[in-house]
Amino acid sequence: MxxxxxxxxxxxxxxxxxxxxxxxxxxxxxxxxxxxxxxxxxxxxxxxxxxxxxxxxxxxxxxxxxxxxxxxxxxxxxxxxxxxxxxxxxxxxxxxxxxxxxxxxxxxxxxxxxxxxxxxxxxxxxxxxxxxxxxxxxxxxxxxxxxxxxxxxxxxxxxxxxxxxxxxxxxxxxxxxxxxxxxxxxxxxxxxxxxxxxxxxxxxxxxxxxxxxxxxxxxxxxxxxxxxxxxxxxxxxxxxxxxxxxxxxxxxxxxxxxxxxxxxxxxxxxxxxxxxxxxxxxxxxxxxxxxLWQKAELTVPGDAGRILRLHLFHVLQTLSPHTADLDVGVPARGLHGEAYRGHVFWDELFVLPYLNLHFPEVSRALLTYRHRRLGAARDAARAVGRAGAMYPWQSGSDGREETQEMHLNPRSGRWLPDHSRLQHHVGSAVAYNVWRYWEASGDTDFLHTKGADMLLEIAQFWADSATYDESLRRYRIRGVVGPDEYHDAYPDAKEPGLDDNAYTNVTAAWVLERALELLRTLPEPCRRELAERTGLDTDAPARWEDISRELYVPFHSGVISQFKGYEELAALDWERYRARYGDIRRLDRILEAEGDTVNRYQASKQADVLMLGHLFSPGELRGLFARLGHPLDDEIWSRTVDYYLRRTSHGSTLSGLVHGWVLARAKRADAWEYVQEALKGDVADLQGGTTGEGIHLGAMAGTLDLVQRGLTGLETRGGALWLDPVPLPELSEYGFTIRYRGHWGVRLHMRPGRLSVRVPDSDRAPIDIELPGRTVSVAPGESCELALPHHWQPRSS
Missing domain, CATH: 2.70.98.40 (Glycoside hydrolase, family 65, N-terminal domain)
Known part of the structure; x- marks a missing residue:
């Protein structure tokens, strides 16, 4: 091999x-x-x-x-x-x-x-x-x-x-x-x-x-x-x-x-x-x-590089340039099998950030798939008495909710109600991808038309979902399910849903802030047309401003709570279950087969709160929490990471990816264990039989993005490439080529203590590279090599 x-x-x-x-x-x-x-x-x-x-x-x-x-x-x-x-x-x-x-x-x-x-x-x-x-x-x-x-x-x-x-x-x-x-x-x-x-x-x-x-x-x-x-x-x-x-x-x-x-x-x-x-x-x-390989060139040595090339191969043959001509979304299990019935979930959140910098025309087509189903998302919101657009947790041909109403627990043989359709945070994922696509591609035409339609309709849904609590003096979003999926109700509750999921609320605040930013920058004729198209009333921006600053984020014992009341759940005897069952990734199935429910315990299937550290750089996340009136220093974040590390079973292939990404900056010594879990999820079939039903496309693309953005700190914002590299000893040298705002073949190469950037010759403007404490401009046809600090320090903004 x-x-x-x-x-x-x-x-x-x-x-x-x-x-x-x-x-x-x-x-x-x-x-x-x-x-x-x-x-x-x-x-x-x-x-x-x-x-x-x-x-x-x-x-x-x-x-x-x-x-x-x-x-x-x-x-x-x-x-x-x-x-x-x-x-x-x-x-x-x-x-x-x-x-x-x-x-x-x-x-x-x-x-x-x-x-x-x-x-x-x-x-x-x-x-x-x-x-x-x-x-x-x-x-x-x-x-x-x-x-x-x-x-x-x-x-x-x-x-x-x-x-x-x-x-x-x-x-x-x-x-x-x-x-x-x-x-x-x-x-x-x-x-x-x-x-x-x-x-x-x-x-x-x-x-x-x-x-x-x-x-x-x-x-x-x-x-x-x-x-x-x-x-x-x-x-x-x-x-x-x-x-x-x-x-x-x-x-x-x-x-x-x-x-x-x-x-x-x-x-x-x-x-x-x-x-x-x-x-x-x-x-x-x-x-x-x-x-194709020229446009997605990736050089990573060793076994990690070999697996990453396999992952890239499967991403490219599932979402190739031919996809740009089709009305399709991102199938969570690729075109490789029938798991999840070929449906489109939030997995595009892990796929499009990679594609944006290589095949932006494919990203645009995948976002257009969502826009074509905006009418169905509006109808879904109306059906539950909300304004705006509520995208389905699982989407297929026409944009209606395709999430199954019942699911089978293979351990017990019982069919059980499925409440995962309450994962309304999928709307924030759509909005996130709209914004990140625009930042990477500079496609203002898309942002001001289809992108704006989706962003504003999703913002309207979140604003209408938020209710004011006088006792907390905060807005709250109730009755949802977060990325964790193990928890879909409070213990012994008659109705499903949880209140104040931190991930849901913080990303909702981010969506509202981006919608306000878009409205401020739109030319007046475009703003009027957009308001007519989306039914936006004149009072909405002021309400969005308030909600985006006053959404409730629960804390307990100095850590961010996954949802309100999480700390009141029972502690799980993790060692007893590991000793008895060995593999406890699907702890929910184990407990249900015993006549119990994971809803009773402080146990999470996958990254939930920690997903925030995957989506947002340390500086951007601190800024979000500051806007919401909460300090988020390194100590609070470190405690939060440690807290959920001890309470997560990693029942999803996405979990190892997110934990590796977050730990690379928060707890570097432990990061590689989770990066390896993400790399080997499919090739070693770590989830126990799931790979034979189809590969996990989000996890595969996510490992590529870990190299591309996670370890380099690469962001595309403010018309510049922002880089904040973090050294990971096991993955200390690598290179890749990106496409950025019309520049084809921008080459980045990382090695210990050094970063080189080469911009191919063209008639386009120079690229500004923002590093902690300095800005470098690289003209087309030029290269630069930069010394990096020996010890990475988080950027303050």
């Missing part, structure tokens, strides 16, 4: 689904899991193909209730290519003697290579080598090259290639009690013996899908043998010792979401018919990946 190649030696059925997720190939339009083409879905394997934004809605009966769920649809499987000798059983890793197996993911080229050696019942050895790609230049194409080699024997090999619509959404075990058959009206056909096709549609969303496959193989007569739900080709290859017979399968996929087509099937058949041969496809695919 090298920095550029992710390799698995040997076949391990228990690890197969994790490997299939991590070896997924995609291009931003669609992705296919890394399953072996000769395998069908079973307890070991799960081939899956998913197109961005392709959802369908089904109704299921759960615990005596009818519930509706929308899922990212598992599309027809284009991979099937199976083979056998002398009419025997089809070769599979599980049913035939497998002599050797190696699978390699070439990150630089975006190619999955696999080599296996099988022995048949007659003792003859067959070597199979495959190359697979999902084309990064043409987002509708994929290709599979298979080379068969007979080792020391001659004979015929029967091969079957298919497009298979006998698929369902069964990739997540805890969802299997739900309806999973999303495809209907399947029809198979052939344009000619070389080219077969399949069409179908989704049952409710009426998404039409067209898929076509072209086979190219020497000296083989191809027979079309279509079946119900499957388009099938069969042929025989004559094998000779030491000579390889090659089969190339090229596939095209279109859906009725695509622009500039008359019919998905016709478009797929036409595209595959005109597609070049495999070597040409491979060359153009590699070139497209080369261009």
């Amino acid at each position: 090298t920095d550029e190649v992710w390799q698995y030696e040997g076949y391990e059925p228990a690890q197969e689904r994790v490997r299939e997720s991590l070896c997924t190939l995609g291009n931003g339009y669609f992705a296919t899991r890394g399953a072996a083409p000769e395998c069908t879905a079973d307890a070991v394997h799960y081939p899956g193909t998913y197109a961005a934004g392709c959802y369908n809605r089904l109704t299921s009966t759960v615990a005596g209730r009818e519930v509706e769920n929308e899922d990212l649809v598992n599309l027809p499987n284009w991979l099937p290519l199976r083979f056998r000798t002398d009419g025997g059983t089809w070769f599979t890793p599980d049913g035939t003697e497998l002599l050797s197996h190696c699978q390699s993911l070439d990150l630089r080229a975006g190619v999955l290579e696999r080599e296996s050696r099988y022995t048949d019942v007659a003792g003859r050895t067959l070597r199979v080598r495959q190359l697979r790609l999902v084309h990064m230049a043409d987002p509708h194409l994929a290709a599979l090259r298979t080379e068969f080699t007979a080792e020391g024997w001659s004979g015929e090999l029967e091969v079957e290639s298919a497009l298979d619509a006998t698929v369902s959404n069964t990739g997540v075990e805890r969802y299997r009690a739900l309806n999973s058959l999303h495809l209907t009206d399947t029809e198979a056909g052939a344009a000619n013996p070389d080219t077969i096709w399949l069409r179908c549609r989704t049952t409710a969303s009426d998404l039409r899908i067209g898929m076509a496959a072209r086979i190219a193989t020497p000296e083989a007569a191809i027979e079309v043998c279509n079946e119900e739900w499957r388009a099938v080709q069969r042929f025989r290859l004559r094998l000779r010792p030491g000579h390889s017979a090659t089969v190339d399968k090229t596939v095209a996929l279109h859906t009725s979401h695509d622009p500039a087509i008359a019919d998905p099937l016709g478009a797929a058949v036409d595209r595959v018919s005109h597609a070049p041969d495999f070597p040409t496809l491979l060359d153009t695919h590699r070139m497209a990946w080369q261009h």
